[in-house]
Amino acid sequence: AQTVTQSQPEMSVQEAETVTLSCTYDTSESDYYLFWYKQPPSRQMILVIRQEAYKQQNATENRFSVNFQKAAKSFSLKISDSQLGDAAMYFCAYRSPSGTYKYIFGTGTRLKVLA
Amino acid sequence: DSGVTQTPKHLITATGQRVTLRCSPRSGDLSVYWYQQSLDQGLQFLIQYYNGEERAKGNILERFSAQQFPDLHSELNLSSLELGDSALYFCASSVASQGLMGEQYFGPGTRLTVT
Numbered sequence: 001a002q003t004v005t006q007s008q009p010e011m012s013v014q015e016a017e018t019v020t021l022s023c024t025y026d027t028s029e030s031d032y033y034l035f036w037y038k039q040p041p042s043r044q045m046i047l048v049i050r051q052e053a054y055k056q057q058n059a060t061e062n063r064f065s066v067n068f069q070k071a072a073k074s075f076s077l078k079i080s081d082s083q084l085g086d087a088a089m090y091f092c093a094y095r096s097p098s099g100t101y102k103y104i105f106g107t108g109t110r111l112k113v114l115a
Numbered sequence: 116d117s118g119v120t121q122t123p124k125h126l127i128t129a130t131g132q133r134v135t136l137r138c139s140p141r142s143g144d145l146s147v148y149w150y151q152q153s154l155d156q157g158l159q160f161l162i163q164y165y166n167g168e169e170r171a172k173g174n175i176l177e178r179f180s181a182q183q184f185p186d187l188h189s190e191l192n193l194s195s196l197e198l199g200d201s202a203l204y205f206c207a208s209s210v211a212s213q214g215l216m217g218e219q220y221f222g223p224g225t226r227l228t229v230t
Contacts, residue, residue: 035218043152043203045221091158095217102171103148103219107157
């Protein structure tokens with residue numbers, strides 16, 4: 001069975017600095033999808049970035065980018081030029097390309113942005 | 116706005132009661148997922164429907180049930196409510212199918228308070 005692990009319960013970053021949130025996963029599949037979701041204090045779940053495992057190029061969305069290391073089964077999220085609005089819980093998620101289409105979420109990392 | 120709607124936004128009820136939470140997926144999405152999130156906790160996957168059929172089950176109590184209707188909206192029924200059922204209940208939808216990434220889009224959630 002697939003698992004997703006976020007080993008950092010909480011992280012802090014100074015405003016305008018860069019922070020990296022870690023995510024590792026375990027799977028025997030060769031193709032799959034990975035996602036990062038953000039949950040600000042409003043509790044709304046917002047999709048931040050997505051990555052297809054067969055694509056070697058790391059996904060980028062403005063200040064958000066990932067470091068996808070398929071062999072190491074690692075999918076970290078880098079936030080550049082951190083802003084106060086980036087303060088939130090961040091969840092890493094995995095989905096198999098077939099079967100039940102069920103998503104597996106990590107336990108989350110709470111990011112604090114210091115002014 | 117994710118395009119996923121959930122009603123009601125807030126629900127306050129007493130122990131032992133029964134409630135129904137409703138979700139309308141994004142236009143074109145066939146999959147609906149239900150999650151429970153207690154205060155400061157991660158997402159607990161409850162159940163998934165795909166085009167009207169149950170596809171996957173997570174940590175869903177026997178007191179809880181769900182269904183997806185022909186128009187693809189879904190309802191989550193919670194009965195014999197206990198104080199511990201107080202949580203934020205999310206619905207998410209996805210176009211997930213074979214070969215499609217199908218990222219999940221979340222509704223705003225229904226906050227259930229059991230007194």
